[in-house]
Amino acid sequence: xxxxxxxxxxxxxxxxxxxxxxxxxxxxxxxxxxxxxxxxxxxxxxxxxxxxxxxxxxxxx
Amino acid sequence: xxxxxxxxxxxxxxxxxxxxxxxxxxxxxxxxxxxxxxxxxxxxxxxxxxxxxxxxxxxxxxxxxxxxxxxxxxxxxxxxxxxxxxxxxxxxxxxxxxxxxxxxxxxxxxxxxxxxxxxxxxxxxxxxxxxxxxxxxxxxxxxxxxxxxxxxxxxx
Amino acid sequence: xxxxxxxxxxxxxxxxxxxxxxxxxxxxxxxxxxxxxxxxxxxxxxxxxxxxxxxxxxxxxxxxxxxxxxxxxxxxxxxxxxxxxxxxxxxxxxxxxxxxxxxxxxxxxxxxxxxxxxxxxxxxxxxxxxxxxxxxxxxxxxxxxxxxxxxxxxxxxxxxxxxxxxxxxxxxxxxxxxxxxxxxxxxxxxxxxxxxxxxxxxxxxxxxxxxxxxxxxxxxxxxxxxxxxxxxxxxxxxxxx
Numbered sequence: 071x072x073x074x075x076x077x078x079x080x081x082x083x084x085x086x087x088x089x090x091x092x093x094x095x096x097x098x099x100x101x102x103x104x105x106x107x108x109x110x111x112x113x114x115x116x117x118x119x120x121x122x123x124x125x126x127x128x129x130x131x
Numbered sequence: 132x133x134x135x136x137x138x139x140x141x142x143x144x145x146x147x148x149x150x151x152x153x154x155x156x157x158x159x160x161x162x163x164x165x166x167x168x169x170x171x172x173x174x175x176x177x178x179x180x181x182x183x184x185x186x187x188x189x190x191x192x193x194x195x196x197x198x199x200x201x202x203x204x205x206x207x208x209x210x211x212x213x214x215x216x217x218x219x220x221x222x223x224x225x226x227x228x229x230x231x232x233x234x235x236x237x238x239x240x241x242x243x244x245x246x247x248x249x250x251x252x253x254x255x256x257x258x259x260x261x262x263x264x265x266x267x268x269x270x271x272x273x274x275x276x277x278x279x280x281x282x283x284x285x286x287x
Numbered sequence: 288x289x290x291x292x293x294x295x296x297x298x299x300x301x302x303x304x305x306x307x308x309x310x311x312x313x314x315x316x317x318x319x320x321x322x323x324x325x326x327x328x329x330x331x332x333x334x335x336x337x338x339x340x341x342x343x344x345x346x347x348x349x350x351x352x353x354x355x356x357x358x359x360x361x362x363x364x365x366x367x368x369x370x371x372x373x374x375x376x377x378x379x380x381x382x383x384x385x386x387x388x389x390x391x392x393x394x395x396x397x398x399x400x401x402x403x404x405x406x407x408x409x410x411x412x413x414x415x416x417x418x419x420x421x422x423x424x425x426x427x428x429x430x431x432x433x434x435x436x437x438x439x440x441x442x443x444x445x446x447x448x449x450x451x452x453x454x455x456x457x458x459x460x461x462x463x464x465x466x467x468x469x470x471x472x473x474x475x476x477x478x479x480x481x482x483x484x485x486x487x488x489x490x491x492x493x494x495x496x497x498x499x500x501x502x503x504x505x506x507x508x509x510x511x512x513x514x515x516x517x518x519x520x521x522x523x524x525x526x527x528x
Contacts (some may be wrong), residue, residue: 077327081337083402090398091326094344094391098500101387109507112514119521138368146449153453157464165466166411191466228405230334238468255405258334260473262342263483268333 167191167238170217190219190249191238191257199233212237212249221249228256294373296513303506310502317496324489332486339486341399346474347494349392351501352420353455355385359427360452363445372516373509375441378448379431380508384501386424392417404468412461413469416454423451437516 080087157164167189168176190212198211207224210233221239231237236257244250263271325343332339359381366374396414397407408414427444434440462471474480480487 080340081331083336083338086398086402087337087340090341090344090395091322093394093398094348097387097391101384101504102500105383105504105507105511109511109514112511112518116514116518116521119518123521135368142364142367142449146452149450150453153457157457161465164412166409166468167466169466191468228403230403231405253406255409255468256403257468258403258470259481260470260476261481262332262335262339262473262486264330264485265333266330267483 169214170212170219171214173219174217185242187240187242189238189240190221191236192219194231194233194235194237196233210237212239219249220247221251221254223251223254225252225254227254230256230258294371296373299373300510300513303510307503307506307510310499310506314496314499314503317492317499321489321493321496324492329486329489330483335403338399338402341395342486343489343493345392345395345399346490347497348388348395349417350494351388351497352385352392352417353458354498355381355388355501356420356423356452356455359385360448360455363448366441367445367449375445376509376512376516377505378445379441380505380512381501382424382428382431383508384504386421386428388497389417389421389424393421406468409468411467411469412465413458413467416458416461420451420454420458423447423454427451437519 078084078088168191170190170192173188173190192212192214195211195213195218198209200209202208206226207222208227209220209222212219212221221241222244223239223241231254236259238255238257239249239251240253240255241249241251321343325340329340329343331337359378362374362378362381365371366378393414396417400409401407427447430444430447431440434443459472461467462469473482474487474490482490
């Protein structure tokens, strides 16, 4: 317990060290999920569009 | 092929011209880009023209060994800034950064007082680019290999 | 197999999917290892104490800020000269990643500057030129948004990217050319690194983690761009038929 407290204190600089690591992980995670979601959505949209195109072709015949 | 080659030349030439222009602008504004003057820079400036009092500027260098004097009020501190050629005395009232100390890099903002002392309103610590654990630093000092602060200021 | 094979969008998609998975796993693994090394294993600095740990995220962020812009500029030059759509997409995809890292370099630098220098911010040559880099990224992304015609947007953005490339060497050498509050380079310098190995290793692991992260996101964003273009092309075909 004492060691955890000491670790969190970072020699009295915890108020600078932890926000620095926090903001890095937060921004990297945000950008990661935004990019992956955008890519997945584009994948689904493209598939749906191609599927509807195929249906139309079949309907025409 | 020739069109591609022409595009390469156009872009290359354009970049070259732009880089040259940028270099010229930066050289022209060198005075304004420099963040602080070394004691030697300042001495040279003072030689060229008498310094207008109350003109604010920044000086930077190393805090001379054995020069820090703290007043009994606990807030006022006096020290000398050196670039190993010229020395400037500095007076400052306020809280100094944690790594401020003798032999350390420092940048002070303020103006020259009538008595030739630089009165600072802000003191910032400047550290060099070496990083090592405490034990290594102590071992180096013990072995007489210590090089101290390496960020000697440019003196041109 | 020549470069032309991968320049083909279909081949690119197939290969990119595989690389993206590997790079993603590598990024996660290296990041966890790097965080452990940086926060637990690495020693405190003789002078800066525990604040030196901020270096392990600040320096890799700053490296990536410069790396992403260099990548963006080279891709833009390739796009202008060879007119290959994948080069446009690579440039466009790298911009938000670079902007993110530049933002992080600025914020973590500020959080490091306050306890060590005694200030959150100064207008010295290094800090100011990095702030300009951040605005260049924002301007680049805004240009893509502002111009409707994607071919015109690509051209305008590429020209801006090349103009802004002048800032890259200025950032790198600002600490050598002018008096700055920021210290000179510690790792990429003529006399070899000025960092003790016990701190250099965690730094390099973090830097590699950030590189792998960049590759992962770059490929994901490029594949997204490719999909969006295909969607646009299909819709356009709808309208004309």
